[in-house]
Amino acid sequence: MRVEGLGKEYIIGHQKSGDLRSSFAEKISSALGRNKIKESFWAIKDLDFEIKKGEAVGIIGRNGAGKSTLLKILSRITEPTTGRFEINGRVSSLLEVGTGFHMELTGRENIFLNGTILGMKRAEIKQKFDEIVDFSGVEKFLDTPVKHYSSGMKVRLAFSVAAHLEPEILIVDEVLAVGDAEFQKKCLGKMDEVSKNEGRTVIFVSHNMGAVERLCDTGIHLERGKGIYRGEIDSALNSYLNNSKLNEGEYFDHNSEKETPFIKKVKVNTSLPDQIHQFGEVLEILFSINIPFELNDPALSFQIIDQLGVPIVHQWYFDKDLGNFCTNGEQKIICIIEKPRLYMGNYSLNVFFSEKKYDTNIRLLNICPFRIEMTKAREEFPWNEGACKYIEDSKWILDA
Incomplete structure (x- = not known):
């Protein structure tokens, strides 16, 4: 995976939008010349790095550093404003609770749906099916629509699907914090296995520095959308901790x-x-x-x-x-x-x-x-x- 000059710009407005009342108010303001000036915000800017096959990389930084935006771009959920990135291999992402699920479909149906989206044949998905269900622990609710699942059950199934359908690159955001401590430990073990034993790439975002340190070999420290450090995980953690400003309390x-x-x-x-x-x-x-x-x-x-x-x-x-x-x-x-x-x-x-x-x-x-x-x-x-x-x-x- 290679990222060159990557940037994502958002336009920030200060008016409500979407509902009828807000739309009407916006039209009145526009007619009166009272529209508020919109400003741009760069969630990430001029980002460059390379991740080798089989690396377990931790993306660390404070809230608003651009971590989630970066993962959304790498997962092709959103398009970058500037720059480019190259990914060789199939990507499986777990960014939010329920990511990739159709809420009206059952857990069983969603497993096959996710596998199909990843380009797998039905026979390939069947080979992994029992392993996915066993890891997730939601067997009793497998034929229940996902919309009735608790957030913890959604995360269990989503991670199990993402980790077992043989992606070349596994991207996991802070969403694992929703699960209980035992399941988090189980997930970290699975990601470690995927990276070290199967030679697959893992990109992991978490505020739990202990988990990042245990799982990852290298780290990328982001601050305000820019890459501050890229290197061994211990040095990346030190960069993050030393750059935390206490006066932003x-x-x-x-x-x-x-x-x-x-x-x-x-x-x-x-x-x-x-x-x-x-x-x-x-x-x-x-x-x-x-x-x-x-x-x-x-x-x-x-x-x-x-x-x-x-x-x-x-x-x-x-x-x-x-x-x-x-x-x-x-x-x-x-x-x-x-x-x-x-x-x-x-x-x-x-x-x-x-x-x-x-x-x-x-x-x-x-x-x-x-x-x-x-x-x-x-x-x-x-x-x-x-x-x-x-x-x-x-x-x-x-x-x-």
Whole structure:
């Protein structure tokens, strides 16, 4: 696989579009000369690299670095704006939950559909069929339409199909995070087998640096759509970790026109400037969530992860805990961790928000980086010997 001068440009508008009301408003604005100026945004730009047959390559970078856009181009889901790429061999991709599935067809029918799309004959698919079903663990639901599958079941079947239908190149995005820990381990083992034993190429995107380090031989570090480093995986990880800017410690969604629930803001309130937090002191994490309608059983949770993507702390909050979370409008919530058990080092957040009524499932990964440092002398700490026996003592407070 060879990529030369690859770039993808998007035109960003600030107006709604699609429904009748928005279209009418746009026409009125146009007639009055009030159309807002649109701006261009390069998701990736001037990207060059080569991947050899049989390599397991990790694509790493922060949110918005261009990782998913790159994979969509390589999977031929979207066309590049500039540059070119060459791929020798059959590509199988797993980029989003349900990718490549026809929701009205059963799991069985989708296996044959995917194989046909990849250019396989029916006899070839039949040879792999039992192996695919056994790996996915969805045998009981094989003749059920995929639209009735849970997200975890869709991921299980989709990965099994992608990995077993003998692609020369297997592309996998962060979607594996939807599955349980046991299945993730199983998938990593399968990708390792595909790469090392079968000589197939694997391109893997994940915020779990530990998984990337275990699976991949080489890495490509992206920042703001550009390639920062291409080389051995250890060096690529160091490039990524060293280039993470702690002062970008706040997540903010600028789109104020969304008509579905979304996380507007997440911020770690550190005790010192530049996203530095004093070891042992109370840690506060602020969430601002836009809720346009009354919701059904909303749930918010987050993980504090270390620099390799390993969860250290996991906290969650349900509507029943406070009672006012279903109120329309913007809700601000603070989680106070009074005794954070975080040693000196770099950390960030994985944030999850879901609710049943509108089938909302939001995942923000590796956001709000901060650093724990020890700037006080030992005798200044407001705790006694043996305080480490306490687990995280946290509470959720609704900021009305």
